[in-house]
Amino acid sequence: MEDLYQILGVDRGASQDDIKRAYRALVRRYHPDTHRNDKDAEEKFKKVNAAYSVLGDAAKRARYDQYGTDSGSATFDGDLSDLFGGFGGFGGFGGFGDILFGSARRANPSAPKRGANIEARVSLTLVEAAKGLNRLVEVSRWSTCKTCGGTGAKPGTSPKVCPQCGGSGQVRVAQRTVFGQFLSVSPCPSCGGKGKVIEEKCASCKGSGRVLETHKIEVKIPAGVDRGTRLQLHGEGEAGLNGGPAGDLIITIDVGHMKGFEREGADLHTSLVLTYPQAVLGATIEVPTLIDGNEMLEVPQGTVHGAMLRVKGKGMPRLRGSWALSERGDLVVHVTVDIPKKLTEKQRALVVELAGEMQSPVAAGEEGFFDKVRKLF
Numbered sequence: 001m002e003d004l005y006q007i008l009g010v011d012r013g014a015s016q017d018d019i020k021r022a023y024r025a026l027v028r029r030y031h032p033d034t035h036r037n038d039k040d041a042e043e044k045f046k047k048v049n050a051a052y053s054v055l056g057d058a059a060k061r062a063r064y065d066q067y068g069t070d071s072g073s074a075t076f077d078g079d080l081s082d083l084f085g086g087f088g089g090f091g092g093f094g095g096f097g098d099i100l101f102g103s104a105r106r107a108n109p110s111a112p113k114r115g116a117n118i119e120a121r122v123s124l125t126l127v128e129a130a131k132g133l134n135r136l137v138e139v140s141r142w143s144t145c146k147t148c149g150g151t152g153a154k155p156g157t158s159p160k161v162c163p164q165c166g167g168s169g170q171v172r173v174a175q176r177t178v179f180g181q182f183l184s185v186s187p188c189p190s191c192g193g194k195g196k197v198i199e200e201k202c203a204s205c206k207g208s209g210r211v212l213e214t215h216k217i218e219v220k221i222p223a224g225v226d227r228g229t230r231l232q233l234h235g236e237g238e239a240g241l242n243g244g245p246a247g248d249l250i251i252t253i254d255v256g257h258m259k260g261f262e263r264e265g266a267d268l269h270t271s272l273v274l275t276y277p278q279a280v281l282g283a284t285i286e287v288p289t290l291i292d293g294n295e296m297l298e299v300p301q302g303t304v305h306g307a308m309l310r311v312k313g314k315g316m317p318r319l320r321g322s323w324a325l326s327e328r329g330d331l332v333v334h335v336t337v338d339i340p341k342k343l344t345e346k347q348r349a350l351v352v353e354l355a356g357e358m359q360s361p362v363a364a365g366e367e368g369f370f371d372k373v374r375k376l377f
């Protein structure tokens with residue numbers, strides 16, 4: 001069972017206000033509206049809500065602190081069936097002895113702990129993805145309180161070993177039941193499981209040693225990133241606990257669509273419409289590229305409808321470190337030959353003449369060409 005305080009990234013001693021603030025920041029961060037089809041974020045969003053439904057309610061929180069659950073009665077950390085399976089083996093009531101449950105597996109509360117990773121999203125246009133840029137990314141994160149240096153104690157004082165638990169952070173409570181004596185291990189109510197008590201709290205962080213801050217981090221986004229590219233910034237995540245290292249900031253890139261260009265890896269695809277004389281005779285045609293202005297494209301004679309012409313090196317940059325022959329992909333131009341529905345009288349006459357020259361039988365036109373010819377005689 002994951003610790004609800006850890007899910008919200010707050011200290012056991014956090015005030016209800018701190019919990020609410022942390023909850024709101026996390027809900028903003030993992031909200032499904034900004035993470036469509038992101039299972040990870042959805043999972044986190046659910047966990048955050050579940051954790052807040054307990055810790056956000058002072059009465060439920062108190063029960064959770066005492067029993068490690070909010071159900072109002074003690075439960076096992078593991079599977080309940082294990083208990084009854086074991087019980088059967090003893091052959092009846094009374095053979096149970098002392099059973100340790102609750103948070104017996106909790107790690108040493110004062111051990112250094114790495115801060116959590118923070119996830120953020122950056123949306124770019126296709127042009128921005130092609131050029132790369134520096135983007136200010138705003139994240140809310142728990143940072144080490146600068147006033148107390150993370151101890152939570154008022155500057156000039158230091159935390160003392162908790163007199164109730166002697167620094168272990170745990171208290172054991174014996175309960176007699178029909179099954180025998182249960183020994184329940186709970187976080188120490190005096191120190192909240194930390195093993196230390198702060199006599200005079202730091203005013204800035206109210207004793208938690210961490211403060212929720214909005215940071216703007218300038219992130220260098222390299223040219224060539226694609227939808228789903230993840231950038232990992234070491235040490236830019238949540239502050240660690242008890243001197244542990246900070247987590248990472250993980251940025252997922254989203255790249256928008258752009259009319260006229262379709263991306264496929266490092267290649268960009270675009271389309272070009274030719275008249276049939278251009279397709280037959282060839283031409284030099286100006287085509288727009290994404291970031292290099294217009295390029296002159298040589299259309300060879302006899303270019304067919306559906307042909308693909310390549311403008312080398314005018315596609316997307318490849319991310320550095322990826323294996324590639326060239327630094328950039330190509331612009332792939334898909335040719336469409338336009339067959340006009342309407343012709344002028346002269347165009348029609350020329351095409352009919354061409355048809356005669358090529359000895360290809362053609363239909364009478366909608367304007368009754370042969371009728372017109374017949375009228376002439």
Ligand SMILES: [Zn+2]
Nearest residue numbers: 145148202205
């Ligand atoms: Zn402080």
Ligand SMILES: [Zn+2]
Nearest residue numbers: 162165188191
């Ligand atoms: Zn204690």
